[in-house]
Amino acid sequence: MGNREALIQGAKQCLTERGWARTTVRDIATAAGVNHAAIGYHFGSRESLLIHALVEAVEELSEAVSERARGGSPEERWQALIDTFGTHRPLWIAQLEAAVQAEHSPELRERLALAQRQGRAGLGGSVPLAVLSGLMLQWLIDPAEAPDGAQVALELHAQSTADFHARSREA
Amino acid sequence: MGNREALIQGAKQCLTERGWARTTVRDIATAAGVNHAAIGYHFGSRESLLIHALVEAVEELSEAVSERARGGSPEERWQALIDTFGTHRPLWIAQLEAAVQAEHSPELRERLALAQRQGRAGLGGSVPLAVLSGLMLQWLIDPAEAPDGAQVALELHAQSTADFHARSREA
DNA sequence: ATCCGGTCAAACCAAATGGATAAACCTGCC
DNA sequence: GGCAGGTTTATCCATTTGGTTTGACCGGAT
Numbered sequence: 001m002g003n004r005e006a007l008i009q010g011a012k013q014c015l016t017e018r019g020w021a022r023t024t025v026r027d028i029a030t031a032a033g034v035n036h037a038a039i040g041y042h043f044g045s046r047e048s049l050l051i052h053a054l055v056e057a058v059e060e061l062s063e064a065v066s067e068r069a070r071g072g073s074p075e076e077r078w079q080a081l082i083d084t085f086g087t088h089r090p091l092w093i094a095q096l097e098a099a100v101q102a103e104h105s106p107e108l109r110e111r112l113a114l115a116q117r118q119g120r121a122g123l124g125g126s127v128p129l130a131v132l133s134g135l136m137l138q139w140l141i142d143p144a145e146a147p148d149g150a151q152v153a154l155e156l157h158a159q160s161t162a163d164f165h166a167r168s169r170e171a
Numbered sequence: 172m173g174n175r176e177a178l179i180q181g182a183k184q185c186l187t188e189r190g191w192a193r194t195t196v197r198d199i200a201t202a203a204g205v206n207h208a209a210i211g212y213h214f215g216s217r218e219s220l221l222i223h224a225l226v227e228a229v230e231e232l233s234e235a236v237s238e239r240a241r242g243g244s245p246e247e248r249w250q251a252l253i254d255t256f257g258t259h260r261p262l263w264i265a266q267l268e269a270a271v272q273a274e275h276s277p278e279l280r281e282r283l284a285l286a287q288r289q290g291r292a293g294l295g296g297s298v299p300l301a302v303l304s305g306l307m308l309q310w311l312i313d314p315a316e317a318p319d320g321a322q323v324a325l326e327l328h329a330q331s332t333a334d335f336h337a338r339s340r341e342a
Numbered sequence: 343a344t345c346c347g348g349t350c351a352a353a354c355c356a357a358a359t360g361g362a363t364a365a366a367c368c369t370g371c372c
Numbered sequence: 373g374g375c376a377g378g379t380t381t382a383t384c385c386a387t388t389t390g391g392t393t394t395g396a397c398c399g400g401a402t
Binding site: 024025026036037039040044045046 | 388389390391392393
């Protein structure tokens with residue numbers, strides 16, 4: 001593995017362990033087992049490297065999610081997706097960090113917008129994608145209170161009923 | 172307004188304009204019209220101030236959301252909630268930043284977990300909360316592609332039908 | 343063997359950063 | 373007036389930071 005690849009790996013590791021704000025060029029270089037001057041050589045700047053790392057992580061996550069988006073009952077599918085919060089935790093954290101940094105980097109925002117369109121296509125709508133990323137937020141903050149696949153499937157099913165009730169109440 | 176309050180306001184402003192990673196003590200002090208030594212005096216450290224600011228923002232957002240979570244048809248309610256992405260954009264950005272920083276601050280995570288429980292109660296379940304925060308992510312990254320209230324209500328309703336189809340396909 | 347482009351690392355640097363210090367500044371009270 | 377409390381500011385400081393420079397290194401082509 002060349003230094004360039006090692007740096008991206010190290011950056012991904014630092015992003016999940018310390019987050020963008022707390023990651024220094026020396027942290028990344030140490031994690032990668034490389035001199036920190038290599039960052040300037042290969043990427044020009046710390047920010048550029050971090051964005052590269054985030055983009056790569058987001059793409060990996062996209063793939064992992066789309067693999068689990070099809071097959072089985074809704075409950076099973078939701079559970080499989082929810083399980084990725086644990087199995088792919090670093091990628092999900094990167095995804096979250098990417099969303100934050102996208103507010104300050106048009107390039108990153110563009111990449112995320114693309115991944116989002118793919119996500120909508122893979123999951124079959126804006127709402128399933130919203131549910132998935134929203135559940136991720138809940139799971140990261142308080143896994144004990146986050147719902148499982150059965151609960152999600154149940155609530156989604158109950159939603160149309162609730163809607164109906166709300167409509168009639170409104171009349 | 173005392174310096175302490177001014178600092179929290181300035182911190183909130185910096186958090187939305189530059190994000191946690193790019194906000195320095197001097198940025199905050201300038202935004203607040205205050206000497207940056209006041210941060211040490213009132214909060215002890217930059218991090219402590221930023222966390223205070225995030226917590227305050229999250230609480231403001233909680234309130235704004237719960238005000239709009241009731242009344243009207245589902246479509247109207249969803250639209251009212253989606254509208255807050257624009258009207259309360261700074262607070263939503265703070266919420267997102269808070270979720271990221273919660274990974275590195277147990278205190279902040281605790282506060283967010285509380286707000287999350289309130290959110291579930293106010294919106295009537297884990298899934299509505301997930302939908303709302305997931306939509307926020309979509310809207311921040313690509314407002315043009317994010318769905319409106321009608322679309323969300325429609326997809327939510329269609330969800331149970333889709334579930335049914337999936338179940339029968341599975342058999 | 344030598345040259346050469348690309349890669350790497352040790353040392354260096356200026357600037358920025360978070361925080362500490364200590365002196366001024368109020369404001370209410372005796 | 374003058375004292376005492378908390379508050380605010382100007383200034384200082386050590387450290388960290390991102391980035392650059394310079395020379396070594398390496399593999400392949402000549």
